[in-house]
Amino acid sequence: MSAAAPAQVIAIPSKRRNVEIAPPDRIDDDAYLGQYIPLHYHGQMLADEARLSAFQEAIEKLVPEGSHVVELGGGTGVLSYFASKKARKVTCIERIPHVAAAARRLIELNGASHKVRVFEGDARTFVPDEPADVVICDMLHAALVRDKQIAVIEDFKARHEAHFGRAIPIVIPEATILAVQPVFQPYEFSGGFTAPVPLFYQAGNPHTPTVELGAPEVYAIVEYARETPVDFVFDRLMTIDTAGTINALRFVTKNVVGIYPKEARTSDWHMSYLSIPLPEPITVQAGERIRVRFQYEAGASMQSLGNAISATPWRRTR
Numbered sequence: 001m002s003a004a005a006p007a008q009v010i011a012i013p014s015k016r017r018n019v020e021i022a023p024p025d026r027i028d029d030d031a032y033l034g035q036y037i038p039l040h041y042h043g044q045m046l047a048d049e050a051r052l053s054a055f056q057e058a059i060e061k062l063v064p065e066g067s068h069v070v071e072l073g074g075g076t077g078v079l080s081y082f083a084s085k086k087a088r089k090v091t092c093i094e095r096i097p098h099v100a101a102a103a104r105r106l107i108e109l110n111g112a113s114h115k116v117r118v119f120e121g122d123a124r125t126f127v128p129d130e131p132a133d134v135v136i137c138d139m140l141h142a143a144l145v146r147d148k149q150i151a152v153i154e155d156f157k158a159r160h161e162a163h164f165g166r167a168i169p170i171v172i173p174e175a176t177i178l179a180v181q182p183v184f185q186p187y188e189f190s191g192g193f194t195a196p197v198p199l200f201y202q203a204g205n206p207h208t209p210t211v212e213l214g215a216p217e218v219y220a221i222v223e224y225a226r227e228t229p230v231d232f233v234f235d236r237l238m239t240i241d242t243a244g245t246i247n248a249l250r251f252v253t254k255n256v257v258g259i260y261p262k263e264a265r266t267s268d269w270h271m272s273y274l275s276i277p278l279p280e281p282i283t284v285q286a287g288e289r290i291r292v293r294f295q296y297e298a299g300a301s302m303q304s305l306g307n308a309i310s311a312t313p314w315r316r317t318r
């Protein structure tokens with residue numbers, strides 16, 4: 001009988017042993033909601049031509065030569081890179097350690113590290129070493145839920161004013177227009193699986209199966225350089241144009257990234273449409289009015305918006 005083989009010790013090749021393994025980012029995803037965007041999602045944001053071209057044009061036109069630009073939530077640093085073409089100095093703050101490290105590397109790769117400094121930290125407590133002439137911030141999300149665009153910009157504006165005694169004249173994007181529309185949203189997926197869940201899809205895509213039953217109505221215009229709303233309240237009668245079944249509300253989010261009065265033009269970025277299912281579908285006739293209601297805080301969870309929406313037939317009794 002042979003003796004039991006001694007437990008094998010597997011030698012780790014020395015090359016591997018020397019590899020530095022970065023500690024995982026300590027992120028509580030619930031608390032941060034849409035704020036945690038690891039590097040592997042940034043590729044998609046870089047490939048979003050509609051987004052980047054709107055920001056690139058706005059930055060080129062609105063950033064004054066020789067200015068100081070602060071970017072809140074720098075990600076890969078792409079918007080800071082655009083800003084470096086005009087600015088004297090760009091201060092970029094990014095909270096996720098591995099993303100901030102990537103931004104430094106990419107800024108260097110693109111030859112902009114003589115102008116752009118990337119700080120790792122929280123934009124909600126950050127104070128730059130000199131006043132900002134322009135603030136850039138893309139923490140945008142459809143319907144302005146999840147991401148903290150409004151709160152982060154408001155906090156920074158207040159801190160900036162308290163610290164330097166002056167307001168920030170230019171914020172990019174300049175504004176966001178929010179609208180809501182009654183629709184029929186097909187919720188049948190492959191294999192006949194039915195699932196009324198929140199759905200994102202490309203804005204303005206003529207091939208979408210969504211059926212518009214009434215016109216979109218604007219419920220907020222957020223101007224980032226001015227005082228911004230804390231929450232959105234909607235309680236209106238909407239007129240139906242086409243008979244059918246309303247089973248969802250579509251949230252339309254258009255960012256006016258730059259406004260150029262002399263050219264009578266803007267750079268716009270339509271974010272993905274978002275259809276949120278209603279608790280109960282309603283059948284409607286053309287010309288009928290329905291009462292649509294919702295209320296949510298800017299940056300709130302998608303669930304809280306989903307729980308807050310309602311649409312009911314409106315029949316005025318006299």
Ligand SMILES: C[S@@+](CC[C@H](N)C(=O)[O-])C[C@H]1O[C@@H](n2cnc3c(N)ncnc32)[C@H](O)[C@@H]1O
Pocket residue numbers: 035036037045046072073074075076077078079093094095096099121122123124138139140152
């Ligand atoms: C939508 S991405 C945009 C990134 C980049 N500005 C761009 O346009 O590609 C938002 C970025 O903000 C960062 N972020 C979110 N909250 C932050 C905070 N409180 N402080 C600093 N960065 C934050 C995220 O980690 C993410 O990289």
